[in-house]
Amino acid sequence: MKKLFNNEKIDTKSLNEVIKLGSRILKVLFVLLVIVGIYAVTLIFKEWKILPFILLILKILSPFFIGIIIAWLLDPCVKFLHKRGINRVVGTSLVYIVMLLLLYLLITTIFPLLLGQLNDFIRVLPDVFSNVTDWLNNFIDRFENISFIDVEAIKTDVVASINSFVGSLTTDVPRTIVNFISGMFSTIGVIAVGLMIGFYLLFDFDNVGKVLMTMLPKRLRSDALSLFTDANDSVFNYIKGTFVVSIIIFILSSLVFTITGLQAPLLFGLICGITNVIPYIGPYLGAFPATLVAFTQDVATGIIVLVAIMVVQFVEGNFVQPLVMSKTMKLHPVTILIGLLLFGYFFGVVGMIIATPLIAVIKSVVLFIERKFEILKFNEEE
Template identity: 35%
Template sequence: MYPGWFSKRSLQILIYLSLILIVLLLLQQLRPVLSAIFSIIKGAFLPFIVSIIIAYLLNPLVNILHQKGFSRLTAVLFIYIVSILGIVLLFIQYIPDFIVQLKEFAEQVPELMKSLENGINTYYQNRDIFPESVQFGIEASLYRVEEGITESISNFLSYLGNSLPKIMAFIVVPFVVFYMLKDLQVLENFIITLFPKKYRREMLKLFRNIDEALGNYVRGQITVCVVVGVLSYIGYRIIDIKYPLLLALLVAITNIIPYLGPIIGAAPALFIAATVSPVMIIKVLVVNIIVQQLEGNVISPQIIGKKLHLHPLSIIFVLLLGGQIAGLFGLIFAVPILAVGKVVTQHVVSYYMQKKE
């Protein structure tokens, strides 16, 4: 037994904080090694990460059909057929409109660049009306924007040059997902047999708790991105900006990146708005601010926050740490890793507390 002031909850918090400190010290020492390893394996493992995400989205449906009496093979085949039909219907319904907007945007890129160039030339023709400090700030900002655009184009062209092997790697995704869904129980049983018999029940419980936490995060994050995309599309249609479907899709995709995602997603809309009028820029800002406020204060807390039971400060901390260690990928995977770490910590503490009692 423990003194009255030292409760089970206090011990959990103490161990949790100690483990975080130990992990931080280890990561700080191993950062060069981890960065090198991550750069090597991320290309090979990315298709498997995508497969795991898709499997988490589809597994609840497979379980429901399996409980109804279907074999897992039949359930998986049924879901594949329905998913393919659904994707085909979405393509028929929305892809023509998307292609038209993408084509129009590509055709108007020269005009947009010309409008931007005219705006810059107008500034330089009238630069003397600004104080010298303001001139310096504006010109420094323009230089950074130009440098950023040049770097982005260079990176994009480089990515296109190396994209064929990556595309080929993603061909395996449907097959990996199929076997993950069909043989999930077999894989689970195999992993459990690797542990001594006296620990198998606890390990099975741990794996299922981790599975639940990751499943909640993946399904919740996808749902949030879809809702944000729909709200952005509605907002862009209301303010009548060009290419609303294309711009809303960019917002939905980039929303998966914490903090930076909303900025990246709003940038193309702001660029187009800048070629229309200052009023359109304000309208685009208002739409994105409203959507992000709803996402941060209503949508994400309701869909993700309540399921993972993670404190906002811990999320901010691991996002900063993940960004430092692995950049963009660190930002994306920091929260699910934290969720898994919390489950493991709680499980270990609970197990040893029960043994002592």
């Protein structure tokens, strides 16, 4: 009591510390409640077979959604040109011309190299697995003097597992390539329609949001606009930053893999760039296959590649990330990891990729509710 009272007056400093602690606890509980709510809704969707229906609707409307995403991503470029006196129609045309030229250069330069390296890597894949098998057998042989370990049985199981994996891989890879090529034509058609929709939406993209706002009651429009702006800025900055960082990782990884003599350096650089979009665990997922293949070439190459990957990750974590991602949303690592586990469990790799932007939207909603209704918020008067 003496700590809280001094001459019959409340010690506001101690009281504020208690209030701030209570505020933090309430915020954590609120976030956990949101996560549990998402988990419950997802379970209900799976139980009632709602999720397949939603996915079917999304597939049917996919050209429209692709168009909206393209317009949303390119709108800042069109706005940049519009502020400098260029008409939005002309600006949209210029942005699309540049984008299509970049796509053409990508298809005519990077893709052939990737396909060539992929083809070469598939040819040497049996040798890679043979080296892995030899290395594992040599490692297992070290335990032959231990009486209770049946070394030969373990070696037999390991060889059988690797042969089974190689057999399924040699069967699945060609089938996957055939399915990819057969599905490419329909995908190209969907993307082409999406590009056309995005082109026309960009002419007056700002009015799209205004039209959507008119569907809401007038008393909700101001709050909805504020919430949408916060969520939009947060997610857009994250996607833009993640894209730039992934491109840098792809370039750096491809360069160091080429210098170190790793097989298919561009292919493994691309894997590192793609997996980097998954926070925290993505870099390890991308580094594992490159390191494994490097060690199957020879130990020296493996060590050099491993050190090179560590250097790239050090540069990315200490220089690239702070520089590029400084203006993106600030999320606690535990929150991101919980989101990765939750969305990854239900939606696989795609869920892990979209987890962080969705959590950013949830955070924007939570902060909006906090500001609007003044909950989880206390004055700190001393």
